Amino acid sequence: MTLTSLYLHTQFAATAFGYLEMILVFSLMGSFIPSATLFILPFAALAYFFAPPTFNLDDPRDLPVVVAFLVASIVGTHLIGKVRREREVALEAAARLRRSEAELRDREKQWREIFEHNPVMHFMVNPTGTVLNVNTFGATQLGYAPSELVGHSVLKVFLEEDRPFVRERVGLCIKTVGQSHTWEIQKIRKDGSVLWVRENAKAMQWAEDKLVVLIACEDITERKRTETALRRSEAHLAQAQELSRTGSFGWNVATGEVHWSKETFRIFQYDPSTEPTPQLVVDRTHPEDRAAVRETIERALQNEEDFEHEYRLLMPDGSVKHLHAVVRAFRNASGDIEFVGAVTDITAAKQAEQQLRRSEAYLAEAQHLSHTGSWSWDVHRLEFVYRSAEIDRLFGFDPEQAVSIETIRSRIHPDDLPRLQEVPRQAIEDKGGHFEYDFRILLPDGAIRRIHSVAHAVVGSDGHVSELIGTHMDVTEQHAARELLEKALAALRESEQRFRDYAETASDWLWETGPDHRVTLLSEHTNAVGIPATEVIGLLRWEIARDVEAEPEKWRQHRATLDARLPFRDFIYRTDTQMGSTIYVRTSGKPFFDADGNFLGYRGVSTDITATIRADQAERELRKAQAELAHVTRVTTLGELTTSIAHEINQPLAAIVTNGEACLGWLGRETPDLSAARCSVEWIIEDGIRASEVIRRIRALAKKGEVEMAPVDINDIVKEVIALLTRELVSHQVSLRTELAPALPLILGDRVQLQQVITNLVMNGIEAMQAVRDRPRELVIQSSEDDMGRVHLAVTDCGIGITEDDEDRVFNPFFTTKSSGLGMGLSICRSIVEAHGGSLSIARKQEPGATFQFVLPLHKEVVS
Template sequence: MYNQLSKFGHSVTQLIFGSITLAAVTLASAYVHSHFAATAFAYLVVILLFSLMGSFIASSALSIVSVAALAYLFTPPTFSLRIDDPQDLLVLVAFLTASIVGTHLIRNVRHERETAREIAAKLRHSEADLRDREKRWRAIFEHNPVMYFMVDEVGTVLNVNTFGATQLGYAPEEIVGLSVLKIFRDEDREVVRKCIEACLTDIGQSHTWDIQKVRKDGSVLWVRENAKAMLWADDKPIVLIACEDITERKRTVLALRRSEAHLAQAQELSHTGSFGWNVATGEVFWSRENFRIFEYDPEATPTQQLVLDRTHPEDKASVQDVLDRAFQGEDFEHEYRLLMPDGSVKHIHALARATRTPTGDIEFVGAATDITATKQVEQQLRRSEAYLADAQQLSHTGTWSWDCHRRCFAYRSAEVSRLFGFDPEEPVSLEAIRSRIHPDDLALQQDVQRLAIEQRTGNFEYDFRICLPDGGIRHIHAIAHAVVGSDGSTVELIGTHMDVTEQHAARERLENTLAALRESEQRFRDYAETASDWLWETGPDHLLTQFLEHASAAGVLAKGLIGLPRREIARDVEEEPEKWRQHQATLDAHLPFRDLIYRTVNRNGSPTYVRTSGKPFFDISGNFLGYRGVTTDITAMIRADQAEQELRKAQAELAHVTRVTTLGELTASIAHEVNQPLAAIISNADACLGWMGRETPDLPAARSSVEWIIEDAIRASEVIRRVRAHAKKGEIEMVTIDINDVVKDAITLVTRELANHQVTLRTELAPSLPAILADRVQLQQVIINLVMNGIEAMQAVDDRTRELVIQSSRDDMGRVQLSVTDCGVGIAEDDTDRILDPFFTTKSSGLGMGLSICRSIVEAHGGRLSIVRKQEPGATFQFVLPLHEEVVS
């Protein structure tokens, strides 16, 4: 319909424009008085031109209009359709005939041209479609997951698809032109040649065979080849071969056959027989191993009664009960005993699962295992496990197994739990065990485990420490080795943990002893090289045989000492007979002696004091050979000691006065500083007794009170240690700290005091203050003292809120500044200048040491403590401290 409307519109357009053109030609001809024949020719040209637009009807209509115009306007009589001259009528007929024939011819030409154009378009479309189909079929041929080969009658490969070449490890162009026999094993080539000949003999008939092909890398795959011979374009025969890879199928078949053989062997080796039982028909199947276990003839027909006949009398009831439940379709698994004809007993473990046959019958498939040996081994194993557990407990050695895939312990002996401080009867999580490993050793242990998993060979030894709940440290020596699975990866780590704490302590003692021995050896070597002592040696009769005098000490002792005993060299034998009697007894007993001091004379006859030490020496048979030793001139030392004794008397008197003075000041400081934590300890102890004395003791609250007591006790101990250090002028433990952190720590310690005295604490701590170098505990004590003074100053306040303000900031010089402000009674004008002095106090029970100690601490840190005057009630104490860089510089 649309095409018809389109053609009609095209014809109307052609007729309209053609009529307009004819009108224009008519006007032009009339204007120039054109001859009738010329106008007819012009009309014919117009008609033929418009006929090229394709509508024959419109062109015919234009021809008729042209004839009418010629007859009406250009043939006499004019302005009339009547024609008087026969020649004019002949021209008009010729004109009409020529226009219609010409229009018809033009239409035919146009139609043939359009037809040719459509045919050409269809040919082009068919050619493109043919190329696409060829491309698709070639793609299907090339990449179809089946190997395709085209060979000629002599076996040369004419074509091969990409998939087939790839499966064999070749590129297609590597195979084309080769003999197809190249890709088969040598022993199979004759078979292939015969198969190809059979195909060529029976053109068009398919042939199928299974055979092995050889890849380029030498590996082999099984294929099922389907081949057919056909005639090619030049009537030459070719063979088309389609190959299906059946390697996995072949392997499965071979594996199934091996599996069947292995199953029979496995049943024999594992003493496990298989059976089947159709409940509805009563049909029973036994494997050969089942007959052997029950010791029946394999030719016998297996029945339930055969089982009951062999069952131990004590187990027949349970076996019958299992069979009765099996009739209801229940799976079963049970153990029972067999009483054999020779009187021996076998233990059997039977397991069966119920299935439904296609007819709906219940059928059981199961296995019966002879576990007699296992039962015997279990009894021995239980005894061995008991012995092993005792041995592990006695030797403090635990065994374990780590599952590498599940990342958890597959087994852990009771001794392992004991080593880690856990009850072996209670379950313990992996996280709990890891929490007991010393933090410094946890990463090492994990690295060793990772290394053992990666290397998979050899033993791996490492040491680590266990932190026990009571704070003790246990040293463990671990030995592990990897168990490798069938895929070559590590599936399990098996190892032991041995408590070597005592050995570790002994080794440390030995190492310390060896270090001390080496140090002593070096020290005595240095002494021997640098000392100004005399070395001597005596014989078995104690007479001096050698005397080596240091060069710088020549002439100190008298000459002629060789051959004399020590008693004749000394000059104080009669003055101290007991000393020499004991010395002689030591010599007679062949014992070493040390630091024997006696008086002798030098070559000038002046008294000289010496100190000697000796050690006996023996031959390899143990015979006493004499003494070797060293003698030192201590005359100057003796005289210095005498002078020092006189000096020490004078120093003792002075030290007594100093100790009394220092002790008085220190006692007052300790009493003042320890008073606060002791009071808190008493308060918390009372609270703890209250929590414990309830009908149902509140243990969490009591625990909190005890923890507070411990904190206050530690605080008191720290105060005493710091005050003693301050009194002794000891060094301050300076570290880099943030003053805001110190304030927060101090607030934590006085929170209860603030609550007890109904004091509101407000802090205004400036952020991002620079660090200072200070002793944290001493600064905490300063802040606590200032806070406690503020609390005590506000005890009498009843008409306003008891508020304490702690502010931190930077002063004009950029130093860190801290102030504590209370709203108490304030400080009298006369007391302002003395409030920081020692022993000055405005309290009836005070000692006057708190603010003095605070000032000493601040000044020891390079800062200054002061009182800020203000108009409103209360007092403000503030101190400034230098920055970290200032202290360092």
């Protein structure tokens, strides 16, 4: 603009007008501030180029032009900017209006979609019951298109017998406009099938004051089916409670209301017609447990907490039951405290638990005797979770000494160490499994001990291996017969694995048979014990069992019970698993009938009792091992008494030689003295008999055989032991005093084992007095009959005695106060005495020394 005006030599006013037009045009394109900045440049150009001299407005005509230029520029720019802003506001408002209309249409579309496809049936009917509208989901669920229902009576989708009820409900909604009404009813689909719905209806005013009824229908078919199944499950639960001996109960503390199941009445042996109260429980509770039961209940009431406890019942017939109760506390809808729980008769389990504790002690002793140790290895932390004392002994360590993993690995042969490290890695890769391997232990003295190990991988809930559980067995002596041993161990591992699997997965399972006694239902628990339900369905129980031919009478009686349709309990039979192994099953059942009394079959519960059977077998093996140990102890004792035995035999032999020489002397005279020679021969015979008797007693002690129970006199056994130990008493300068009650009654026992007990007690007394120097060494053996009519025997010494701390441990296996003892003597003695029905104990005495005593029942008591 400036260059054009200079070229054309335009007047000042014309140039200013041109600049003004340019400024106004630019103001249409931008805001006020850029336009205001823009007119500064034209003003400067006017002043510099078109009003010389520069910035000097001497011509009075130029000043108004400049002022007019400035005012016009500012006002024009402002007005144009205001118009532009108002236009933009109007355009923005129009855009918002269009967006609102689009959103409204989208919302309407969404609500229509929600109505059409809402997973609840929606009907709109008029007062006459004609369908005015129905959503697509509802029509589809009934098998119709919406057009097939609209304009038709709503009664079309209801059963004939329910239509009067529907008319009554619709009429009620019309009478109570605005109020909701709910009911449950069945509807008919187009294909004739039926579904249950829960309808919620309300009448409301529509256009032109017309009434319409809106009905929302919720499909409750599955809930109805569940309720039916629940009622059936409740019936099954009642039968399962009876079969598993578990009762249930409920107690509202505020109202005192108590509910017992039928099985609970049976457990407590109360008549079902009796009104149950908490006091009935207290009355049946064993007197020794009543205080604990009251304290448990009071604490639960005070803290409003769940509790679980065990207690005993003293029944009217004097028997004792063990119960386990699990109780949950909660507040009901009224805010009152209620307790619900279950009580289980665990008497059999308690007896088995006591038996198990004894078996554990036997097992620990058996591990030491069989040189077999058990262990558990954490595959993630690479350390032992558990290892028995026998493991340390196998590696040559003291069980009381802490040993690191590196120290244990240093004892393993270098060639075998990679194999041991490979087993955990392979278990992790295979995610479980059973492993057997051999390795060698290098003992500090250079000896090599060969170990056979059996391991089992434990898979956690996450599907990964968490532990390895196994055993180490010393097979050094059996290495020469390895092939035979491996075959035996294979059978042992299979039996062990089977027993472990049963122990880990055993549980009760439910079953059901039809009128023909064939299995129709079996719970999935059987898969865990190796009896797939699919293979058992349709079979008879005697087709599943494998002892029908072996025990025909048992099965004849069982089938007679089934044919008579009588309940049965604790029937035991053998069967085979899918893998071919044998298990023992205990089963109980009762018949069930329909409403008309027709026999439908049996329902019951079965339990895998293989573990109990195997435990009994294991206990017999432990008893056999105990007898072996007792025999070894007797032989060891004979070895220690070699000097005394030799003296006892040499004495009569020397007398025989002397009397034989004397006899020859009497016969060698010119006139043989036959009378004196006869006396010498008689003495020779007596000494021979005495030597023979000593040898007989030694052979009896060394004999290995079965226990022979027979009536014996305890005094005779004491005398036989004294005759054997006389040399030991003399060599240790111990005087013996006996106080044997005459005419004691006979007891039933094994003579050799009782000799072993008395010999052990006497030898312990002799050894306890070795350090005595300030008083005579005297040993006293007393026999008597106690107040209960039992035979009592006591061995008293005046030795160093036994401390109070050691009194409770002296009978424990492997505990000894001797520097060179194994600690098994007194433990074996106690086992022998207890096997004879008696007890071995320590009697307290004030003077120095110790008294060991035992009592044994009379012959008739043991037999009875």
